[in-house]
Amino acid sequence: MKTVFDLLLSKARTPAGVAVLSIATLSALVIVFRPREEITKQSDPEERLFVKVKRAVSGQKIKLDNDQDEYLIYAGIRAPVGGEPFDEEATRRNGELVGDQQKVRLRFDEEHRDADGRLLAYVFVEDDFVNETLVREGLAYVRSTTSSHRFAERLLSAQKEARSARRGIWSRRPGGTERSYAGDPHHGNFHRRTCEELPKIPADRLVEFPSDQAALEKGFAPCAKCKP
Ligand SMILES: [Zn+2]
Numbered sequence: 001m002k003t004v005f006d007l008l009l010s011k012a013r014t015p016a017g018v019a020v021l022s023i024a025t026l027s028a029l030v031i032v033f034r035p036r037e038e039i040t041k042q043s044d045p046e047e048r049l050f051v052k053v054k055r056a057v058s059g060q061k062i063k064l065d066n067d068q069d070e071y072l073i074y075a076g077i078r079a080p081v082g083g084e085p086f087d088e089e090a091t092r093r094n095g096e097l098v099g100d101q102q103k104v105r106l107r108f109d110e111e112h113r114d115a116d117g118r119l120l121a122y123v124f125v126e127d128d129f130v131n132e133t134l135v136r137e138g139l140a141y142v143r144s145t146t147s148s149h150r151f152a153e154r155l156l157s158a159q160k161e162a163r164s165a166r167r168g169i170w171s172r173r174p175g176g177t178e179r180s181y182a183g184d185p186h187h188g189n190f191h192r193r194t195c196e197e198l199p200k201i202p203a204d205r206l207v208e209f210p211s212d213q214a215a216l217e218k219g220f221a222p223c224a225k226c227k228p
Pocket residue numbers: 190191192195196197198223224225226227
């Protein structure tokens with residue numbers, strides 16, 4: 001039986017066939033190099049959106065090699081940043097995973113961009129789920145938010161494995177000592193009660209956790225400011 005590809009090849013010998021092949025090639029290029037606006041407005045129904053990576057900026061951020069040189073933030077996780085333990089390791093490992101000039105596949109959640117307008121996505125290299133690998137290796141916390149949660153179960157399972165094995169950030173994380181912590185489901189963070197960020201969050205949005213462990217197990221990541 002002839003496949004679609006065989007048919008295209010046989011038709012390629014005719015002028016009409018050449019046109020069909022050219023259209024097929026152009027369509028493939030459009031999928032790979034889709035302009036920014038389309039990325040925002042349309043979710044690829046088959047999630048076959050590929051982009052080229054310029055470099056890893058941190059354990060949760062990459063710069064894309066497209067017309068806009070856009071930044072992309074990893075959905076569902078928070079890697080250590082700004083001098084937190086293992087921030088350099090997370091950046092280096094992310095660079096190994098996505099590589100320079102490597103083509104990666106993006107999958108989206110409810111929001112395609114964060115509050116700063118940066119792309120927000122889950123990143124895959126072949127079948128490897130990069131966000132999950134970073135969590136499993138103890139180089140990122142799970143951070144589920146109200147709009148980024150589709151892989152929460154998978155990511156939490158990877159985090160459980162990393163914590164049990166005391167990998168990376170879990171090798172140095174002291175147990176929490178406060179009587180309670182405040183979680184912000186919108187951003188997927190939890191805070192000390194004394195955190196300067198808390199007054200900026202609507203009080204009715206906050207949820208209470210009796211321990212940092214309870215917050216971590218629900219997919220809340222420690223605030224980078226009060227470092228609970
Ligand atoms: Zn805080």
